[in-house]
Amino acid sequence: MSGTARFERRLLTRDRGDGLLEKLWRIPWLFVLLLSAVAAVGYVALYSAGNGPEAYAAKHALRFGFGLVLMLSIAVVDIRVVARLAWVGYALGVGLLVLVLLHGNVGKGAQRWIDIGPLQLQPSELMKIMLALGLAAWFRRASWERVGNLFFLVPPAIMVLIPVGLILKQPNLGTGLITAMIGGAIFFAAGVRLWKFALILAAVGTAAPIAYDHLRDYQKARITTFLDPESDPLGAGYNIIQSKIALGSGGIWGKGFLQGTQGHLNFLPEKQTDFIFTMIAEEFGLVGALGTLGLLCLVVLFCYLVAFRCRHQFGRLLAVGLGTNVFLYVFVNIAMVTGSIPVGGVPLPLISHGGSAMLTTMLGFGLLLSVHVHRDAEFGPAQE
Amino acid sequence: MSSLGKGVRREEAERRGVFTRRALALGIGQLALFGFLGSRLYRLQSEEGERYRTLAEENRLSARLLPPPRGQVLDRNGRVIAGNRLNWRALLVAEQTQDVGATLETFSRIVPLLDHERARIEREVRRRRRFVPVTVRDFLAWEEMARIEVNAPDLPGIVIDVGTTRLYPEGEHLSHVVGYVAPPAERDMDGDPLLELPGIRVGRAGIEKHHEQPLRGRAGAVQLEVNAVGRVIRELDRREGLPGQDVQVSVDAELQKALRGRIEEGTSIVVLDARSGEVLAMASQPSFDPDVFNAGVSAAQWREWTRNRATPLINKATNGLYAPGSTFKMIVALAGLEAKVVTPGDRVFCPGHLDLGDTRFHCWRKQGHGGLDMRNAIKHSCDVYFYEIAKRAGIDRIAAMANRFGLGVDLEIELPGTKRGLVPTRAWRQAQGKPWNLGDTIVHGIGQGFYQLTPLSLATMAARLATGRAVQPHLTRSIGARPVRGGRAEDWPSLGIPERDLRLMREGMWAVVNEPGGTALGARLPGGLGVMAGKTGSVQVRRVSREQRERGFKAENQPREWRPHALFVAFAPYDNPLYAVSVVVEHGMSGSGAAAPLARDALIEVFNRFRTPPVPAVAPGPRVAQAGRPEASR
Structure with a gap:
């Protein structure tokens, strides 16, 4: 028993003292390859969306390159340092949300961003x-009791509630709900009792009709057109119908690279961002769509593997939170373009065009890799 | 340390257990949702793929009609009398310019634009998508185009484009025959999608209307790929339409122009090929410019036309209705001969009038003609002779004979709206609830009374007198190079009039023009051209009372619109009739003075134009000149 403990201690000690080279060695390069494959799918799709590399694809590749460097840099940062700076990061995030509410740019009635040099954050x-x-x-030291x-x-x-409230205030219903769900996933994984979730769900259920009254018109339109898209084929329902037509007409094998008529003839809205998956599905068919979905599924799966391999609660919860984040991106986006849920303006990670999304996605994967590289790091005893 | 460590380890294990179970639940839940997405994709792309493929095709495919060029109308010599002209237009493509207003401003400095034009352009630019061209100006002149081209750098968004528009090179000379085209109205919509194209025109009158179908052709179509905003990306398929077929008419444009040059307002002349019935010329004065309809008739122009008492829009040759007067006398004579109430040699004494009860019917020659046989009655146009014959034959026999000669019947000329005219009968009068009196018959014996006949039908009568056959006047020689209508003399059935009787009529008509004492002696054709035979006529437009007559009534002292119409019908050459002519000069006073000289001039033109007899439009078969020539006689 104590022998094993000693062995573990030695491993941890060695781990703590490890050099950069050995950390790099522990980076799961297969996962990096997986991410590159997903980004490559994005490159191909954006190449088609822009009719050549100039419009979107080249920038996409460049951003992914920067993202890789960022990810790998974060991957070697000690996870305990990350944990200590977590509060700073949280405070920074809330600060930026407040800033964007006061000074941000508004687009399409929903998204808000801040211009940081060439980057729209x-x-x-x-x-x-x-x-x-x-x-x-917060939860890393908390026992079951x-x-x-x-x-x-x-x-x-x-x-x-603070960030969710600020995001809803932007107003961005989709992202607000996703943020709340990420919080919920971590609460769940941390061991919050199930009856509390039941209680909250019941409360939300009763509050929803009241909340609906306070939604903006375009948000209401999204929900009503989702329920019956054909009711307004040239208005709010147009995006959903056109997306389904493009997707469905792709068939099993697709129309071929650069051959997607709906996308290239601009029937498809926002084809380089929110509807990039439709582009893939039209040109590469069900095979291409399921392949892409499979790759993204592997990415989420890896997040859980990292969580299960991790020996500290901080890493586990962080990995689950990040995995859920990726899952929600992918799920909401594809469900949206297949007409399964209301349109929400959520991009597809690593595939959609957009610098800000790429940056935050790679930042998240950097943290995930840091968890994995420092999976055996010792945080000291749990309190109480 | 160790107990604390143990506690920590136990807590850690508990926490890890909870985490593992819950993370597994989360992971499996998320996997299941991915599975849902997969099944959703399968349903959309595999099961409903076919349906969405159809929708996608509907999305991107757009069919457009290609208007076929309208067929031309040619005269008998192949000269274009209704053709297509290139229409150079300036169009504005809004997306190619930064500032529509500035472009229009520059444009109007080169080609002035009126305020309402600018307003229309700006309205259309606002209403349409930015890549859809808007017409700035139609029918650009050559120098205007040159100025636009030179200034092209200052005119972003302006493009020059060429379409076609109808053109009538002979202008008003042939407008009554050719007709005109105009944008289709609701009632023109016959299910042909072509008619819904902007800029399309349909025939509204004349040949353009009668032969609308072959002239119009059939629309072609292109299948285009369009993008979401309707911009054409490429052409996928093209099906050429059927161009409109050319229609050749029998009119000789040069002859028509020459005749029109000689006639004044209110006059109409019809020249027929007496054997085939082809209309060689059909002039009516005044006329109108058919191109005006193409561009759209202004309210002022329309008012001017419809209020003009000389009715320029009406073809008097087919729609002018006149009593035939003395030109009708051959019909009365033939009716008398057929009814055997008179023989050619029977003499009737003319004392200058005929009394019926206490009504006196005057002869035009107050002092009377003395005793006359039929030939001389025609030559001198003695009214009393024909009063007497009419009285003997009766109105219904006269009417039946008139119908056989093409009077008061539908001649089926290819000019829509042509009047049939009126030849009264006893039954017709009784249908009006009025009795037919013997006095009526007497008046109708000299072509006065209720008669309403068109110059075309009078020319037809002359052609039938000349040939003895039921020649029908017609205009169409060929459609799409295929000859139509048999046009040889022998194609027309015989009228069933004994040749002896016809010969007598022709002799009488010969004497009218060529014998001293004939009413139209002054209208003889100059030597060498051929001999004309004809008949004069004058018709009162107002009743002349006995009182007026006694006070020395003189028609030439009357206001113009009260003066009698002058008529003349003729055929020539006498010994081998080739041409039949009718002339009506409204208020021309006398047939011999006003109408006969015009007929002579017309025939001189005809003989000069046709060195050899006109050849009717017939496909294979014996030449006309040899076959079915009416026997010449003297």
């Missing part, structure tokens, strides 16, 4: 990762 995207960080840091304590749950609940 959407703080709500960054916030999702910072929230995962913050919550993981502790998590059962209602008062212990009040501060993290506030940690979730």
Whole structure:
């Protein structure tokens, strides 16, 4: 028993003292390859969307390159340092959200961003990762009993509600809900009792009709057209119908690279961002669509593998939070373009065109890799 | 340390257990949702793929009609009398210019634009998508185009484009025959999608209307790929339409122009090929410019036309209705001969009038003609002679004979709206609830009374007198180079009039023009051209009372619109009739003075134009000149 402990201790000690080279060695390069494959799918799709590399694809490749460097740099940062700085990150995220509410640019009635040099940063995207960080840091030492304590749950609940409230205020319903769900996933994984979730779900269920009255018109339109897209084929329902037509007409094998008529003839709205998956499905068919979905599924799966391999609660919760974040991106986006849920303006990670999304996505994967590289790091004893 | 460590380890294990279970639940839940997406994709792309493929095709495919060029109308010599002209237009493509207003401003400095034109252009630019061209100006002149081209750099968004528009090179000379085209109205919509194209025109009158179908052709179509905003990306398929077929008419444009040059307002002349019935010329004065209809008739122009008492829009040759007067006398004579109430040699004494009860019917020659046989009655146009014959034959026999000669019947000329005219009968009068009196018959014996006949039908009568056959006047020689209508003399059935009787009529008509004492002696054709035979006529347009007559009524002292119409019908050459002519000069006073000289001039033109007899439009078969020539007689 103690022999094993000693062995473990030695491993941990060695781990702590490891040099950069050995950390790099522990980076799961197969995963990096997987991410590159997904980014390559994005390159091909954006090549088609822009009718050549100039419009989107080349920038996409460049951004992914920068993203890789960022990810790998974060991957070698000690996870305990990350945990200590989690609060700073959380505070920064909330600060940016406040800033964007006061001084941000508004586009399409929903997204808000801040111009940072050439980059348009959407703080709500960054916030999702910072929230995962913050919550993981809060729960990392909490025992099962502790998590059962209602008062212990009040501060993290506030940690979730502040950014969610700010994002809803933008107003960005989709991202607000996704942020809340990430918080919920971490609460769930941390061991918050199930009846509390039941209670919250019931409360939300009763509040929803009241909330609907307070939604903006375009948000209401999204929900009503989702329920019956053909009711307004040239208005709000246009995007959903055209997306389904493009997707469905791709068939099993697709129309071929650069041969997608609906996308190239601009029937498809926002084909380089929100509807990039439709582009893939039209040109490469069901095979291409399921292939892409499979790759993204592997990415999410890897997040869970990292969580299960991790020996500290901070890493586990962070990995689950990040995995859920990726899952929600992918799910909401594809469900949206297949007409399964209301259109929400959520990009497809690593595939959609957009610098801000790429940056935050790679930042998240950097943290995930850091968890994996430092999976055996010792945080010291759990408190109480 | 160790107990604390143990506690920590136990707590850690518990926490890890909870985490593992819950993370597994989350992961499996997320996997299941991915599975849902997969099944959703399968349903859309595999099961409903076919349906969405159809929708996608509907999305991107757009069919457009290609208007075929309208067939031309040619005269008998192949000269274009209704053709197509290139229409150079300036168009504005809004997306190619930064500032529509500035471009129009520059444009109007080169080609002035009126305020309402600018307003229309700006309205259309606002209403349409930015890549859809808007017409700035139609029918650009050559120098205007040159100025636009030179200034092209200052005119972003302006493009020059060429379409076609109808053109009538002979202008008003042939407008009554050719007709005109105009944008289709609701009632023109016959299910042909072509008619819905902007800029399309349909025939509204004359040949353009009668032969609308062959002239129009059939629309072609292109299948285009369009993008989401309707911009054409490429052409996928093209099906050429059928161009409109050319229609050749029998009119000789030069002859028509020459005749029109000689006639004044209110006059109409019809020249027929007496054997085939082809209309060689059909002039009516005044006329109108058919090109005006193409561009759209202004309200002022329309008012001017419809209020003009000389009715320029009406073809008097087919729609002018006149009593035939003395030109009708051959019909009365033939009716008398057929009814055997008179023989050619029977003499009737003319004392200058005929009394019926206490009504006196005057002869035009107050002092009377003395005793006359039929030939001389025609030559001198004695009214009393024909009063007497009419009285003997009766109105219904006269009417039946008139119908056989093409009077008061539908001649089926290819000019829509042509009047049939009126030849009264006893039954017709009774249908009006009025009795037919013997006095009516007497008046109708000299072509006065209720008669309403068109110059075309009078020319037809002359042609039938000359040939003895039921020659029908017609205009169409060929459609799309295929000859139509048999046009040889022997194609027309015989009228069933004994040749002896016809010969007598022709002799009488010969004497009218060529014998001293004939009413139209002054209208003889100059030597060498041929001999004309004809008949004069004058018709009162107002009743002359006995009182007026006694006070020395003189028609030439009357206001113009009260003066009698002058008529003349003729055929020539006498011994081998080739041409039949009718002339009506409204208020021309006398047939011999106003109408006969015009007929002579017309025939001189005809003989000069046709060195050899006109050849009717017939496909294979014996030449006309040899076959079915009416026997010459003297």
